[in-house]
Amino acid sequence: MNRTLISLGLILLSTLSSVSAIGPSAAGWKNGAYPLKSGNILIPVSKNWRIITRNEHIDTGIPNTGWNYKPQIMDINGDGLSDVLLAYGHKWHMMLATSETSFASPVSTGIYNGGWENSPLVLDINGDGKDDLLVATNRKWQIMISKGNGFDVVKTDLSNVGWNYNPLIMDVNGDGRSDVVLAYGRTWNILFSTGRGFEEPVNTGVANHGWNYKTFSTDVNGDRKDDIVTAFGGKWHVIESNGRGFDPIESTGVSNEGWSTAQLIEHSDFSGPEICWLADKRMNDRMERYCLSLKNSSTPRYVSSSHPRNNHGSIIVVNKTTIAQVEDTDGSAHPYWYFEKINRGWTWP
Numbered sequence: 001m002n003r004t005l006i007s008l009g010l011i012l013l014s015t016l017s018s019v020s021a022i023g024p025s026a027a028g029w030k031n032g033a034y035p036l037k038s039g040n041i042l043i044p045v046s047k048n049w050r051i052i053t054r055n056e057h058i059d060t061g062i063p064n065t066g067w068n069y070k071p072q073i074m075d076i077n078g079d080g081l082s083d084v085l086l087a088y089g090h091k092w093h094m095m096l097a098t099s100e101t102s103f104a105s106p107v108s109t110g111i112y113n114g115g116w117e118n119s120p121l122v123l124d125i126n127g128d129g130k131d132d133l134l135v136a137t138n139r140k141w142q143i144m145i146s147k148g149n150g151f152d153v154v155k156t157d158l159s160n161v162g163w164n165y166n167p168l169i170m171d172v173n174g175d176g177r178s179d180v181v182l183a184y185g186r187t188w189n190i191l192f193s194t195g196r197g198f199e200e201p202v203n204t205g206v207a208n209h210g211w212n213y214k215t216f217s218t219d220v221n222g223d224r225k226d227d228i229v230t231a232f233g234g235k236w237h238v239i240e241s242n243g244r245g246f247d248p249i250e251s252t253g254v255s256n257e258g259w260s261t262a263q264l265i266e267h268s269d270f271s272g273p274e275i276c277w278l279a280d281k282r283m284n285d286r287m288e289r290y291c292l293s294l295k296n297s298s299t300p301r302y303v304s305s306s307h308p309r310n311n312h313g314s315i316i317v318v319n320k321t322t323i324a325q326v327e328d329t330d331g332s333a334h335p336y337w338y339f340e341k342i343n344r345g346w347t348w349p
């Protein structure tokens with residue numbers, strides 16, 4: 001076969017496998033776009049829930065009641081498919097996934113949805129693979145522990161101080177049970193999980209700079225204890241866990257320009273986590289994407305080809321292998337969904 005044809009075919013194949021645009025439009029995405037474990041996205045649109053995959057828009061036929069009451073995406077039964085917990089009619093409702101592209105109709109848990117407006121947090125407090133929910137309500141933390149087909153409600157005596165300061169769910173001591181890290185009293189404080197509740201807060205003595213900017217938790221150094229990555233003072237900083245608390249704050253020396261668009265990407269290989277953001281460093285009115293490897297922090301690497309500055313939407317990290325973005329690449333005022341496979345050789349439409 002002609003060598004040129006073969007290379008053309010390879011180029012086409014690699015383009016198709018790395019990026020795909022899903023038509024006809026991205027209507028409704030501003031009402032919330034919820035990443036699912038499958039790599040698909042759930043959005044409330046045209047009175048129903050719709051699932052966006054790499055290839056199509058699927059109308060689930062299920063009314064999107066409760067879409068504006070902070071739906072919680074979590075794997076309630078631990079089957080590897082993302083389910084949804086919805087607040088409406090004064091109760092939490094479960095919408096369980098039946099496949100990667102379908103859900104069963106919502107059923108009531110019978111549990112009062114007090115505190116849904118206080119940013120509930122998904123965690124796995126007992127490490128059983130079924131996601132639980134932490135709710136700040138009546139000035140105390142309350143936990144809904146999943147039983148697979150419903151929840152046990154556990155009330156704690158712990159004050160919900162810090163719930164409005166971007167609390168972090170992370171496994172500080174690496175025991176497989178989610179802990180909670182809270183910014184208050186000028187320091188980071190840790191609530192270690194006991195499996196069905198939390199120990200009294202541990203004051204780490206480490207200043208809580210950056211709680212109001214982009215703050216991520218991830219295992220930066222690969223010791224299975226989650227660390228903090230945060231933007232403040234013009235730079236990205238790392239705060240490593242030592243199992244019982246945190247080590248002193250370290251600056252990466254890298255500018256946190258573009259922090260508001262920053263996303264954490266945890267690669268499935270052994271290269272460690274990265275933060276990626278959009279910036280127009282080339283001053284050509286088009287945005288480029290840059291990534292900083294946190295494990296081997298040195299200088300940010302340029303990743304993407306540029307795309308129009310006036311409609312860059314936002315990056316959504318769908319899962320460890322996929323990111324998605326809403327973008328009007330052809331200037332038709334009809335934005336499309338774009339999916340992109342994350343690997344070391346990213347491309348962009």
Ligand SMILES: [Ca+2]
Nearest residue numbers: 075077079081
């Ligand atoms: Ca599930």
Ligand SMILES: [Ca+2]
Nearest residue numbers: 124126128130
């Ligand atoms: Ca659990």
Ligand SMILES: [Ca+2]
Nearest residue numbers: 171173175177
């Ligand atoms: Ca833990």
Ligand SMILES: [Ca+2]
Nearest residue numbers: 219221223225
């Ligand atoms: Ca670590």
